[in-house]
Amino acid sequence: MASRARLRIACFTLGGAFVLLAGAAAPAGGSGARSGLVRAVVPASVSKKAQVGLTQKRLLPDQAGHVRLVYSLPASRRSPVFSLARQQGASWIALRSFKRSGDSSRRPLKMNVRQLFGAVPVQVGHYRLRLVSGSASVQIKFSVVTTPISKLSAGADHTCHVSAAGTVSCWGANAYGELGDGTTINREKPVSVTGITTAFAVSAGSRHTCALLAAGPGSTTGSVACWGWNVAGQLGNGTTTDSSTPVPVTGLSDATAVSAGGAFFTAFSCALREDRTVSCWGGNHDGELGNGSAVDSPVPVRVQGLSNAIQISAGLRHACALQTSGTVECWGFGTEGQLGNGEKHNSSVPVRVKGISTAIQVSAGGTHSCALLSSGAIKCWGFQLGTGKSKLSLSGAPLVVKMPAPAVAVSAGWGSTCALSTTGATYCWGSNGSGELGVGKVLSRLFSSGRPLLVKRLSKASALSVGGEDACALLQAGAIECWGANDSGQLGNGMSGLESRPVVAKGITNATAVSSDFAFSCAVLKNGRVYCWGHNSDGQLGASTKVEIRSTPALVAGVTNAAAVTSGSGHACALISGGTVSCWGADKSGQLGNGRKVSSITPVKVKGISNALQIGAGVGFTCALLASHAVKCWGINYASQLGNGTTTGSTTPTSVFGITDAVALDVGSTRSCVVLSDGTVECWGGYDPKDPMANTGSALPTAVLGVTNAVQVSIESECALISDGTVTCWGEDPLHPDGSVHKIAGLGNGIDLSASCALISGGGVDCWGSSEFGQLGNGTVSFAGSSDSAVSVSGISNATAIGGTGFDACAVLANGTVECWGLNYWGQLGNGEQGFSSVPVGVIGLD
Numbered sequence: 058m059a060s061r062a063r064l065r066i067a068c069f070t071l072g073g074a075f076v077l078l079a080g081a082a083a084p085a086g087g088s089g090a091r092s093g094l095v096r097a098v099v100p101a102s103v104s105k106k107a108q109v110g111l112t113q114k115r116l117l118p119d120q121a122g123h124v125r126l127v128y129s130l131p132a133s134r135r136s137p138v139f140s141l142a143r144q145q146g147a148s149w150i151a152l153r154s155f156k157r158s159g160d161s162s163r164r165p166l167k168m169n170v171r172q173l174f175g176a177v178p179v180q181v182g183h184y185r186l187r188l189v190s191g192s193a194s195v196q197i198k199f200s201v202v203t204t205p206i207s208k209l210s211a212g213a214d215h216t217c218h219v220s221a222a223g224t225v226s227c228w229g230a231n232a233y234g235e236l237g238d239g240t241t242i243n244r245e246k247p248v249s250v251t252g253i254t255t256a257f258a259v260s261a262g263s264r265h266t267c268a269l270l271a272a273g274p275g276s277t278t279g280s281v282a283c284w285g286w287n288v289a290g291q292l293g294n295g296t297t298t299d300s301s302t303p304v305p306v307t308g309l310s311d312a313t314a315v316s317a318g319g320a321f322f323t324a325f326s327c328a329l330r331e332d333r334t335v336s337c338w339g340g341n342h343d344g345e346l347g348n349g350s351a352v353d354s355p356v357p358v359r360v361q362g363l364s365n366a367i368q369i370s371a372g373l374r375h376a377c378a379l380q381t382s383g384t385v386e387c388w389g390f391g392t393e394g395q396l397g398n399g400e401k402h403n404s405s406v407p408v409r410v411k412g413i414s415t416a417i418q419v420s421a422g423g424t425h426s427c428a429l430l431s432s433g434a435i436k437c438w439g440f441q442l443g444t445g446k447s448k449l450s451l452s453g454a455p456l457v458v459k460m461p462a463p464a465v466a467v468s469a470g471w472g473s474t475c476a477l478s479t480t481g482a483t484y485c486w487g488s489n490g491s492g493e494l495g496v497g498k499v500l501s502r503l504f505s506s507g508r509p510l511l512v513k514r515l516s517k518a519s520a521l522s523v524g525g526e527d528a529c530a531l532l533q534a535g536a537i538e539c540w541g542a543n544d545s546g547q548l549g550n551g552m553s554g555l556e557s558r559p560v561v562a563k564g565i566t567n568a569t570a571v572s573s574d575f576a577f578s579c580a581v582l583k584n585g586r587v588y589c590w591g592h593n594s595d596g597q598l599g600a601s602t603k604v605e606i607r608s609t610p611a612l613v614a615g616v617t618n619a620a621a622v623t624s625g626s627g628h629a630c631a632l633i634s635g636g637t638v639s640c641w642g643a644d645k646s647g648q649l650g651n652g653r654k655v656s657s658i659t660p661v662k663v664k665g666i667s668n669a670l671q672i673g674a675g676v677g678f679t680c681a682l683l684a685s686h687a688v689k690c691w692g693i694n695y696a697s698q699l700g701n702g703t704t705t706g707s708t709t710p711t712s713v714f715g716i717t718d719a720v721a722l723d724v725g726s727t728r729s730c731v732v733l734s735d736g737t738v739e740c741w742g743g744y745d746p747k748d749p750m751a752n753t754g755s756a757l758p759t760a761v762l763g764v765t766n767a768v769q770v771s772i773e774s775e776c777a778l779i780s781d782g783t784v785t786c787w788g789e790d791p792l793h794p795d796g797s798v799h800k801i802a803g804l805g806n807g808i809d810l811s812a813s814c815a816l817i818s819g820g821g822v823d824c825w826g827s828s829e830f831g832q833l834g835n836g837t838v839s840f841a842g843s844s845d846s847a848v849s850v851s852g853i854s855n856a857t858a859i860g861g862t863g864f865d866a867c868a869v870l871a872n873g874t875v876e877c878w879g880l881n882y883w884g885q886l887g888n889g890e891q892g893f894s895s896v897p898v899g900v901i902g903l904d
Contacts, residue, residue: 128166128188128195137190141173149185152177209531211524212261213320213471214545217268218247218537219259220872224855225250225268229547233264234301235285238852241301245546246888246901249870251302253282254820254855260326261524262317262371265291267326268303269315278331281306281315290355291317291324291339297355307356309336318371318421319345327376328357329369335360335378343374343390344405351405360388361406372421373471378407379419385410385428393424394453395439401453410438411454422469422523428455433463435476441487442507450507460484460509470523475530476509481517483530484509491526492557493541512540515559536561568875571860571867572624576883578860578867579629580610580875580900585618587631590900591885595627596658597642608884608891609901613641614659625674626726631660632672638663638681646677647708648692654708663691664709673724675742680729681710682722688713688731696727697756700741704756713741714757725772728754736766738777761787763798769810773863774826776801778810782818784847792845801825804847812861815847820855822868823847830864831895832879838895850878851896868897875900 128137136156142149153175157168173186187196208219215229215236226247227236234241237250250268257279258269265285272279282303283292290297293306306328314329325339325346336357337346344351347360360378363386368379375389375396386407387396394401397410410428413436418429425439436455462478472488475495485494486509495512515538518530527541527548538559539548546552550560570581577591577598588610589598596602599613616639619631628642628649639660640649647654650663663679666689671682678692678699689710690699697704700713716739719731728742738761743754764785767777775788784801786793793799801815804823809816813826814834824832825847828839834850853876856868865879865886876897877886884891887900 128168137188139173140187140189141177142185142187144185208258209520209522209529209537210259210261210266210317211470211522211527211529211539211547212266212317213263213525214527214542214547215261215266216522216524216527216529216539216547216549217250217259217261217266218531219256219268220870220874222855222871222873223253223255223257223271224870224872225253225256225259226872226874227261227266228549230264230545231301233286233299235261235264235266237266237284237301237303239302243545245549245552246899247549247874248899249852250284251852252854253303254871255279258315260315260317260371262291262326263320263324263373263525265317265324265326267293267306267315267317269312269328272310278311278313281309281312281326281328283317283326286324287355288322289319289324289340289353291319291326293326293338293355293357295355306338309357314369316369316371316376318373318376320373323374325371325376327360327369327371329366329378333364333366333381335363335366335369337371337376341405343403345371345374345376345389347376347388347405347407349405362386363407368419370419370421370426370469372426372469373423375421375426377410377419377421377426379416379428383413383415383417383431385413385416385419385426387421387426393440394451395421395424395426397426397438397453397455399454412436413455418467420467420469420474422474423471425469425474427458427467427469427474429464429467429476433465433479434458435460435464435467437469437474441472441474441505458486458509461511466521468521468523468528470528471525473523473526473528475512475521475523475528477518477521477530481519481533483512483515483518483521485512485523485528486510488526491542491555493523493526493528495528495540495557495559497558513558530559568869568873570621570858571869571875572622572629573860573862573865573867573877573885576626576885577624577629578865578877578885578887578900579613579622579624580867580869581619581622581631583873585616585620585634587613587616587619587622589613589624589629590887592883595643595656597624597627597629599629599641599658599660601659606884606891608887608889610887615639616660621672623672623674623679623724625679625724626676628674628679630663630672630674630679632669632681636666636668636670636684638666638669638672638679640674640679643677646693646706648674648677648679650679650691650708650710652708665689666710671722673722673729675724675729676726678706678724680713680722680724682719682731686716686718686720686734688716688719688722688729690729696742696754697744697746698727698729698742700729700756700758702757704746716758721767721769723770723772728772730761730770730772731758732767732770732777736768736780737761738764738767738770740772763787771810771812774813776810776813778807778815782806782808784810784815786845790843792843799845802846809859811859812863812866814850814859814861814866816856816859816868820853820857820871822850822853822856822859822866824850824861824866826863828895830880830893832861832864832866834866834878834895834897836896838893852876853897865893867900 140154141152217227228247238248255271256268267283284303294304311331312328319325323340327337338357348358365381366378377387388407398408415431416428427437435458438455440451464476466477475485519533520531529539540559568580579589590610600611601614618634621632630640641660644656651661668684669681680690691710694706718734721732730740739758741758766780769778776786789796806818807815814824827843855871858869867877878897888898
């Protein structure tokens with residue numbers, strides 16, 4: 058079960074029922090992840106005097122506030138009465154009744170469904186709505202049920218996650234390329250799946266993975282891509298050739314859900330289609346494809362007899378589908394009773410599960426299956442039931458699981474099952490030989506439990522997924538925690554060895570900006586907090602400690618609402634929402650701007666700055682672009698870094714001479730530049746008054762000749778981003794000893810600039826210059842000098858922001874993660890290691 062839900066509405070006229078398939082996967086006020094855009098459906102008129110319909114645009118799971126009730130009344134009618142009731146057993150329990158005054162318009166009237174429910178939590182279940190206006194009365198029935206779109210999926214030995222931006226990351230076993238990163242190397246930390254940018258669901262099987270790709274922006278239908286082992290055709294591309302990168306499933310363009318199942322030579326996959334039929338492909342030894350045969354198929358074939366499916370789940374050797382009626386059908390291997398029809402035989406076509414008529418979710422596991430009912434109860438069938446007995450048991454028909462609280466989600470794995478309760482707590486039962494029950498120990502009594510046990514030390518979850526001998530939960534706070542077997546790194550915590558309690562899957566998940574300087578980097582998260590990593594000799598990581606090197610991120614103490622961050626040589630500063638600035642680290646030159654020269658391992662407020670728009674930090678000084686388009690700087694000034702025509706430093710901000718119309722700022726080691734409103738560039742600093750003829754610096758802002766139409770500038774590389782997306786550079790280098798103005802070849806669609814790298818429209822990153830530390834990010838290391846031709850950074854296709862120094866660089870990806878490359882002697886790449894990397898590596902430990 059996952060927090061992202063697909064909302065569909067089927068509407069029927071009076072005497073039928075509105076079926077509202079909503080993402081009520083967790084209690085009200087839960088995760089808030091967005092669902093896709095869906096079509097609105099309004100029923101035909103049910104009365105000449107009054108009519109009612111449900112319509113919607115977008116839905117936040119657990120918040121039906123974006124679903125609308127549409128109704129029409131005769132002009133003579135006023136003050137309609139609404140009565141809402143919820144079904145409980147055979148009875149209807151009144152929830153609330155209220156009047157609405159002034160509803161006399163001839164036009165259709167609308168009311169937010171959250172207003173209809175009022176303070177009553179929108180929970181899964183069956184509802185009845187009655188609208189009375191004078192003598193006219195309309196009654197509709199609707200059901201709020203879960204139709205999960207899986208953002209988190211645990212396979213046999215690997216796990217995958219879909220970001221809000223549509224990328225997929227996986228970790229764990231990779232012998233057959235099931236992580237999709239183009240290699241067959243096991244990964245103990247998440248890696249990005251190659252070429253996936255529009256995913257909104259993922260399913261991890263035994264040795265293969267499939268993702269559902271949106272047909273367009275906001276779409277909840279689309280194609281399916283799979284990767285990994287393909288011995289039985291489970292990738293669905295018409296071959297039996299393995300692929301370590303995604304390949305499209307043949308003939309699928311209208312899928313709404315996907316599920317990867319099976320193991321070894323019987324692996325298979327299934328997709329739910331927009332017309333509510335189901336297609337499967339791959340191994341079919343036990344009838345897993347549901348088409349009445351036992352012949353494998355490397356392309357999708359239709360499951361017989363299913364035309365009203367709204368959810369699918371592929372298990373180890375069988376599969377199940379939830380119907381619009383609330384019934385469940387299963388097919389495939391059934392000798393342990395996992396088909397739920399009271400028998401213990403295989404079936405190559407779907408059979409009806411006995412006694413299930415109000416299901417809102419189904420999950421097929423190893424030798425068992427489970428269904429979540431609208432009442433919050435769970436029923437399971439097959440072997441391993443969770444019925445409260447000390448030992449596991451077997452039943453060919455569904456039995457009630459003795460949960461401590463009503464459930465909102467259930468996930469069946471190969472040998473264990475976990476359920477998410479209405480309180481956000483997670484309970485698991487079944488096998489525990491690898492700690493997959495999350496109870497803090499490996500149970501000695503047959504390594505199993507026949508009753509649900511509380512997963513310990515796990516914060517409130519919004520979704521969960523159980524794999525082979527491991528399980529993962531997506532927390533309401535956005536992090537992922539996993540437990541159980543970890544022999545292939547499937548827990549994603551950067552280590553191996555089983556964990557009987559939840560551990561955090563490492564990797565930044567919510568960054569918005571990044572800044573790198575020599576030997577350390579910092580990132581701003583969506584919640585306004587700042588994390589830094591790398592060299593910390595001057596306390597520049599702001600972590601209330603002077604640990605010299607931190608190769609993983611540390612929280613900057615006391616900063617809670619940052620909008621941007623900048624890192625200098627031994628200090629860093631954060632731009633706070635509202636325009637103030639706070640700095641920390643070295644302060645022997647007054648670069649912290651608080652009127653003192655006292656270093657601080659925690660942030661201090663810069664004096665006199667209340668309307669900053671942009672900040673930049675150099676070696677011993679800092680500058681800020683203000684809302685007035687002026688620039689102020691503070692700190693060391695031996696090379697005229699402050700731009701005021703002197704060489705006298707200042708511990709508080711002082712104005713840069715003559716700058717009144719700046720629109721962009723960049724600060725280097727000893728120099729700074731601004732882009733003015735007319736597109737020209739002016740720079741200052743780097744000036745030696747004792748020998749003015751021996752340098753190219755300036756004590757006051759001076760125009761860079763030959764640069765026009767600039768929108769951004771990078772002083773470290775002496776380059777400017779031009780309005781047409783090209784990059785123009787100047788200054789002396791081995792290729793241009795005369796400092797002539799020149800264009801960077803092969804770059805024409807840049808949208809952001811940092812040092813010698815540009816963010817490209819579409820999310821790629823191009824770099825140029827030297828590569829002795831791998832700072833080009835394309836897998837090469839060269840001491841042959843620099844190049845003014847741009848090369849693409851390997852594997853970056855969805856970046857949203859960049860930061861760099863010329864020796865190393867980092868990029869924020871659309872899913873909120875950060876990847877860095879280049880020099881790493883002080884841990885500034887944030888991947889827990891030291892050295893250097895010529896390709897991007899993920900920053901870990903920021904959740």
